[in-house]
Amino acid sequence: MTGSLAIIGLGPGDASLLTESARRALDAAEELVGYYPYVARVPERPGLNRHASDNRVEVDRAREALRLAAAGRRVAVVSGGDPGVFAMAAAVFEAVEHGEPGWRDLTITVEPGITAMLAAAARLGAPLGADFCALSLSDNLKPWPVVTARLDAVLRADLVVALYNPISVARPWQLGAAFQLAAGIRPPETPVMFARAISRPDEAIRVTTLAEAPQVPADMATLVILGASTTRLIPRAGRVPFVYTSRKVEAA
Amino acid sequence: MTGSLAIIGLGPGDASLLTESARRALDAAEELVGYYPYVARVPERPGLNRHASDNRVEVDRAREALRLAAAGRRVAVVSGGDPGVFAMAAAVFEAVEHGEPGWRDLTITVEPGITAMLAAAARLGAPLGADFCALSLSDNLKPWPVVTARLDAVLRADLVVALYNPISVARPWQLGAAFQLAAGIRPPETPVMFARAISRPDEAIRVTTLAEAPQVPADMATLVILGASTTRLIPRAGRVPFVYTSRKVEAA
Structure with a gap:
């Protein structure tokens, strides 16, 4: 051939x-x-x-x-x-x-x-600067309890989490359920980033907190990043803050 | 400015x-x-x-x-x-x-x-085809117990694991310890991939198993990928097998 x-x-x-x-x-x-x-x-x-x-x-x-x-x-x-x-x-x-x-x-x-998480991270600063994971919230090919078990595990392990396929017409409630699960594990002020259609004409970036995240609109073109305990914002006058995750983890 | x-x-x-x-x-x-x-x-x-x-x-x-x-x-x-x-x-x-x-x-x-894991995955097939994470094995900036706790969590959650900074002159034993930890959680036949210097003249790819992985040499230029339960090999006559991770997870 x-x-x-x-x-x-x-x-x-x-x-x-x-x-x-x-x-x-x-x-x-x-x-x-x-x-x-x-x-x-x-x-x-x-x-x-x-x-x-x-x-x-x-x-x-x-x-x-x-x-x-x-x-x-x-x-x-x-x-x-x-x-x-x-x-x-x-x-x-x-x-x-x-x-x-x-x-x-x-x-x-x-x-x-x-891939979307690298494009989103580049726009935001360096939110994937430490250990991180990429999870799909779609339950088309895996049972929803597998999705939540994985999300629970990586949140408890303090990884930054990039959520692919967060929402669609056929799957409207999964992202809200994911935020609710995260809110039981990470503090409400945890940075959450919505990155939509990066590098396309309809690009949109939003930096918010876990407490506010359920009110932020998202769609199929959105990638959501949940920060870890070492994810930090650098405020800037009149602009979206830089977001980065520190490589340093202090001894417990 | x-x-x-x-x-x-x-x-x-x-x-x-x-x-x-x-x-x-x-x-x-x-x-x-x-x-x-x-x-x-x-x-x-x-x-x-x-x-x-x-x-x-x-x-x-x-x-x-x-x-x-x-x-x-x-x-x-x-x-x-x-x-x-x-x-x-x-x-x-x-x-x-x-x-x-x-x-x-x-x-x-x-x-x-x-990034290295995408380059390595492309050479191998699609080993990152389902949920996956990227962990650094370096304990320069985080305590080793944090590294092992994270590795334990993602292995139990059945994510594919890309290990960055697996080994160096200053950190000679961490990769062996990681394989040992993994062997307590995943079966010995789990695919493990070593991808060295992808796209450079000294590129080298090795597909092996978790049981054999401790005998495979690695260095600073190597990325190691630990397969999940749905990571599969497709044998080919006279060539390195294709490796991919199925997107499907069956209900338990």
């Missing part, structure tokens, strides 16, 4: 946040596969066939991409952010594991990208 | 893994500040003054950069990977918080980069 499949991270939105390697992989593609807003980010050009699909069909989309590659095409599967973080790479490898034996011999590469 | 300070992520090594935005920020700099191997990655050019320093002097280096910016210079502080992940951004904001009041009014920006 001479086809290939590149799983490409488009970063948070603005084209300047792509890596040069990701850009080259896009330029080499003959077939472009992805969730439609990500496919829409890649400019049309002759010789590039576009296959945009709806959300929540990740494994079907992955199989389509693998079939095209197995037929000898140079295929690019695009994700927002980094493809390995709550995005398409895991779906592609799941499809490889359970699919045609020959798919394992395909040249499959992953082009990393700037 | 007209100076500015950009804290720039250089990615894992190869220049093609820089973002275009980071490249532009480097091109605009007049003063280049950083740990010497990172400064060495940026080509010399007229008009760019270089300030390379040793490791473990992060806050001194940050203060030097802030003083240059306050004097009106366009300063770039460079880090490997992403500057917000166990790197220079937290040190800079710590220096801002405790430094000259005027430093808060400087234009300080952070250019995100591909």
Whole structure:
């Protein structure tokens, strides 16, 4: 088989946040596969066939991409952010594991990208400056008690927590439940950051506290960061404060 | 003050893994500040003054950069990977918080980069495909019992664990202790990945098990990933297996 499949991270939105390697992989593609807003980010050009699909069909989309590659095409599967973080790479490898034996011999590469928490952190200062984790609040693929058990564990361990997929039309109450759980473990003045659509025209940043967080609107394009005990604000006149998490933890 | 300070992520090594935005920020700099191997990655050019320093002097280096910016210079502080992940951004904001009041009014920006765990994950497949965390094994700035308490918590919560700063000449035993702790919680066949110097000429990848991991050599340039219960290998003839973590968690 001479086809290939590149799983490409488009970063948070603005084209300047792509890596040069990701850009080259896009330029080499003959077939472009992805969730439609990500496919829409890649400019049309002759010789590039576009296959945009709806959300929540990740494994079907992955199989389509693998079939095209197995037929000898140079295929690019695009994700927002980094493809390995709550995005398409895991779906592609799941499809490889359970699919045609020959798919394992395909040249499959992953082009990393700037995932939402890194883009958000960069705008805020350095909120991920110490130990941190990335949790998805979606209970589409894991039971909600697993989500809450993990959240409880990392909050008690005093990690900074980046919450992906905080809310959607189909999952309207999970973020509120997460804040309620956090409020039982961390003090009300704990910094909480809402970072929406970083680097896109509708970018919005909000720095608040755990006490106020339930009143702040969020949507599918929002990443939420819960601070740890060492997360600090640096106030600035007339501007959003810098936020950073100190690397130092004092002995108890 | 007209100076500015950009804290720039250089990615894992190869220049093609820089973002275009980071490249532009480097091109605009007049003063280049950083740990010497990172400064060495940026080509010399007229008009760019270089300030390379040793490791473990992060806050001194940050203060030097802030003083240059306050004097009106366009300063770039460079880090490997992403500057917000166990790197220079937290040190800079710590220096801002405790430094000259005027430093808060400087234009300080952070250019995100591909951090080691994303680069390693991309080479392996999608080992960070579900919930995961990033922990530093260094006990320079936090007591070792804090490190082990966090590691214990995230292992029991079944997160994938990326271990930064796993080992150094000054900290030779911490990685072995971490494997021992993990072996008390996760089964011996748990996948463990060693990713060294990704995208650099001396890149090396090793996929092994928790049982075998203590025998695998590691150094300061190595990132270690401990798999979760849903981390799976896809064997391939004559090649390193693909590794991915399934997004699905079954109900207990």
